[in-house]
Amino acid sequence: MRAFCYLLLISLFISLSNASIVEETCKNISCSHPNIAYDFCINSFESYNDSLLVPDQRTLAVIATHLANTTAVKTVVRIQELMQEEKNQPRRNRLDTCMEEYSNAINELTTAAQALNVCRDSDAQTFLSAALDAASNCEDAFAEAEDPSPLEEEDGEYGELAAIALAIVAALRR
Ligand SMILES: *[C@@H]1O[C@H](CO)[C@@H](O)[C@H](O)[C@H]1NC(C)=O
Ligand SMILES: *[C@@H]1O[C@H](CO)[C@@H](O)[C@H](O)[C@H]1NC(C)=O
Numbered sequence: 001m002r003a004f005c006y007l008l009l010i011s012l013f014i015s016l017s018n019a020s021i022v023e024e025t026c027k028n029i030s031c032s033h034p035n036i037a038y039d040f041c042i043n044s045f046e047s048y049n050d051s052l053l054v055p056d057q058r059t060l061a062v063i064a065t066h067l068a069n070t071t072a073v074k075t076v077v078r079i080q081e082l083m084q085e086e087k088n089q090p091r092r093n094r095l096d097t098c099m100e101e102y103s104n105a106i107n108e109l110t111t112a113a114q115a116l117n118v119c120r121d122s123d124a125q126t127f128l129s130a131a132l133d134a135a136s137n138c139e140d141a142f143a144e145a146e147d148p149s150p151l152e153e154e155d156g157e158y159g160e161l162a163a164i165a166l167a168i169v170a171a172l173r174r
């Protein structure tokens, strides 16, 4: 019984200290990036694995990269839907720009995740920075034409997730 209690305590301690990697990381990121809310950060990781049990920062960086990728894939599907209804050619061109940005981002995020898995953190950072730009480049395509973006929500969510992944990788390199 006593041994069982010790085991319980130890596993509780381990789960608390693991959970705090996510919490501490989200706290650090929300302090240094005022546009990334702490709750958004925590909820994003929880959506991936509600245990919040993450063994280390590198795994957390890979998870954040996967989360950004999932949103990029969702955004591509949304762009395809919008394309089916859109008749206006200049608007179709802007959607095309976004499609290209997010298709490239999916490749860049995938390369970044592979780089992280073999500890090529500087390469991962380069690919994540390039991938992050998809959101602002897509928004700019609409802003420059003074056309309200139909992808504002997707760009916002993707931008935050990509920024979280990038911030974790930047911290890994320090
Ligand atoms: C959070 O920031 C503090 C202070 O810069 C640093 O010591 C700590 O290692 C960081 N923790 C994580 C999980 O990034
Ligand atoms: C969630 O995390 C736990 C603990 O690390 C792990 O055993 C489980 O496989 C993870 N689930 C998913 C869906 O990744």
Ligand SMILES: *[C@@H]1O[C@H](CO)[C@@H](O)[C@H](O)[C@H]1NC(C)=O
Pocket (backbone or CB within 6 Å): 065, 066, 069, 070, 073, 106, 109, 110, 113
């Ligand atoms: C991103 O999504 C694509 C398409 O589903 C997939 O092939 C790729 O492995 C994913 N990459 C990451 C880092 O999750």
